[in-house]
Amino acid sequence: MLGGRNTITLFTVGGIRIAVDWSWFIVLFLVIFWLNGFYESLPAAETSAIGPFILAVLSAIGFFGSILLHELGHAVVAMRNGIGITSIRLWIFGGVAEMDRESDSPGTEFKVAAAGPAVTAAIAVVLVAIGTAFSGSSAFSNALMFRVDSGASGLMAMVAWLAAVNVIVLFFNLLPAYPMDGGRIARSIAWKITGSRGTATRFAAILGMVFGYGFIGLGVLLALTGAVFSGVWLALIGILVIGAARAAKSQTRFAEQLEGITVGDVMDPSPVVMPSEISAEQALDQYFLRYGWSWFPVSGSDGRFLGMVERDAVDAVDEVARSGTQVSELVDSDSVGFHIRADAPLDSMLGNPDIRRFGAMMVTDPSGRLTGVITVEQLGRALGEAV
Ligand SMILES: [Zn+2]
Structure with missing residues (x-):
């Protein structure tokens, strides 16, 4: 997808370069800043062992790991289907696994697109299971609502935050806003039904644009009601989605004109x-x-x-x-x-x-x-x- 070229390579796993854009550090900074305040507001007895700031940093690392695992989910399934992955890049709007070509069948497209959300869902389930086992279901469900009086320990409040964030990421990713995962899944289904990648892409692109404008509208509304950062962030995602959907549409027209030429x-x-x-x-x-x-x-x-x-x-x-x-x-x-x-x-x-x-x-x-x-x-x- 889109994004800046100025990335920093962190490490490589299985030949895949893991890189972060400078804008990713804004995400980590905000996560640490917000959560430090949240953990400080917990009863002191709950966080005294670790301290709010360390908890906030661990949360940011856990968030980073969650997004990375999500992208690795896409990458592993893509590679199993013969699609090469050049790099995984994290930036302010999440992660991108760069593939060297498009899927050649609706089945492959579906599997690659669904793999990331499947990983995110699995992470959420595991975290909820851990939290429930250690704090009991009522305390942990209160912690999932970010209640400071949940009675869960600081560490379990962190597990609850990570679980909740993964659920939000899962929900957001599954919106059928191409090129987001849900949009790719919608495209693969349309492709399967119509038998035409071009028709499916056009359909998904239109859906993407509708959601894109929706994100912008909602973002402006959020910004006006005080949630300035979330609002601007959502509106920018809307702009990106519209741009990518438009590009996919014109690329399809291009590919159709080349059809039959060897x-x-x-x-x-x-x-x-x-x-x-x-x-x-x-x-x-x-x-x-x-x-x-x-x-x-x-x-x-x-x-x-x-x-x-x-x-x-x-x-x-x-x-x-x-x-x-x-x-x-x-x-x-x-x-x-x-x-x-x-x-x-x-x-x-x-x-x-x-x-x-x-x-x-x-x-x-x-x-x-x-x-x-x-x-x-x-x-x-x-x-x-x-x-
Ligand atoms: Zn994804």
């Missing part, structure tokens, strides 16, 4: 290919100096794509050793996967991060033989014609 329709079918068995000297004379390009695709004697060779790699070979060095030794091993099938739909190139590195992708047939090259310019031209 990589093969747009690619250059006669690329200049460097044979792997020539020497570095020949590569320089016959390719790099002749064409002036900074890279070439390399193919083996059977025509299979082996990867890319860059000018820098050839230049780095000592001049006297160039005639005795084969191009196959200079192929960039990371670039072996930089190819796509000619029959792949063109819109599958849009989210492909590999094309950025060389500004092009190699096109191969099912046996791995090079059949073409598609460049960013060709892709851009095709997109321009489609709009």
